[in-house]
Amino acid sequence: MYKENLIESHRRIKQYIHNTPVLTSQQLNKIAGVELFFKCENFQKMGAFKMRGATNAIMQLSEEQKQKGVVTHSSGNFAQALSLAAQSLGVKAYIVMPSTAPQVKKNAVLGYGGILIECEPTLAARNKTAQEVSQKEGATFVHPSNDMNVIIGQGTAAKELLEEQPDLDYIFTPVGGGGLIGGTALAALYFGENCKVIGGEPFECDDAYRSMISGKIESNTTTNTIADGLKTELGDKNFPIIKEHVEKIIRVTEEEIASAMQLIWERMKIVIEASSAVAFAALLKEKESFKGLKVGIVLSGGNVDLKKLPF
Known part of the structure; x- marks a missing residue:
């Protein structure tokens, strides 16, 4: 059912969105020890996958x-x-x-x-x-992340990525409200070849990490993170998809987020927001586990307050 939904939704929205570029970086491949493919939703209209x-x-x-x-x-x-x-x-x-x-x-x-x-x-x-x-x-x-039409729409970013790089082993995304990772997990299931999905999440609001362990939707008591797009919680529409189809969630510190963000700015010469950097930070944190594999990373957005850079 969801496969048809993804195909139809992609066809429906095509004229209103950008098919964003997939960029690579030899320098970052070396640092991470994997072959990286960045799906640059920071170049999407209004600056994000949403x-x-x-x-x-x-x-x-x-x-x-x-x-x-x-x-x-x-x-x-x-x-x-x-x-x-x-x-x-x-x-x-x-x-x-x-x-x-x-x-x-x-x-x-x-x-x-x-x-x-x-x-x-x-x-x-x-x-x-x-x-x-x-x-x-x-x-x-219209809920920002807990709405099936929204989740399916967000999944079209990973669908495009897999059309360009069909043999990815993993796709990493940040996790906030769960719309992007939920949609990505469905796209990986239907358009990937045994492609697994992993989420990156700040320690400062790790509700998704805890939800995966407890099997029910957990809340955050604090949301003190520079990744301001990730301060929301999972919902009853996306959580069952995440629970079933997401491999795991890797938590990262504020320093790791800032450092990953800076690396991408410096090496790739592109503007991404802190929330975007969380997925790359998660990969770097456990890079030993992914050595030599092909990894897609959804850079979720580039809407940055330039007066408040964390580096």
Whole structure:
């Protein structure tokens, strides 16, 4: 079932997204001891993979739903993605953002035509405000990561990667809300040749790592990480996929994230955000286990506040 969904979704969203480049680096291959293929979603429209899932979710709505618009809550990248996807498709987007979200991300939402509504920086406040907007405006709620249309849309990045490099042994992605890794796991299952998926996660918010051990969705008590895109938790739609199809989750320290981010900036001359670097940091941490293999890494985004670089 999901294989057809992935193929149809990819066909559906193609004209609204970029088929992003896959880059390699001899220097980083040497450092990691593997053959690396970076799927550069930092070059995606609005600067992150989330454009894929947002576009797919809106395109699946009925005409009546499209007329009333969509609403989501997000600290940044999905907020921008839904705003731009909605603008491309002529649909209104109401975006609930915590007041503490980076100003650069708020500005981007406004620049993409999103209707910005700020709230207290707690998950409860985000949910409550989004619900209020949905009731008042009749807008359809689109979850940033716990929505099958979003998950399938995000999986198209790994589908493209595997079309270019069909014999990858592993694909690494960062883990936040679980949409990207869930979609990637499905793409690897249907389009890879025994390709396994591994997630990278900060120690500072390791809910997915703990969820894999306990078998149920765990929460975070703190989210004190520079990987600001990964501060959310798994959901009941993506967790069963992750539990079944993701090999494991590797946790990394803040120093390891900053160091991996710096390496990519320096050696590849591309801009990625800290959340993106988590997947590469996870590989470097356990590189002995992957010696000589072919490894894909989804660089999830490049929306960086340049005044707050961790190096």
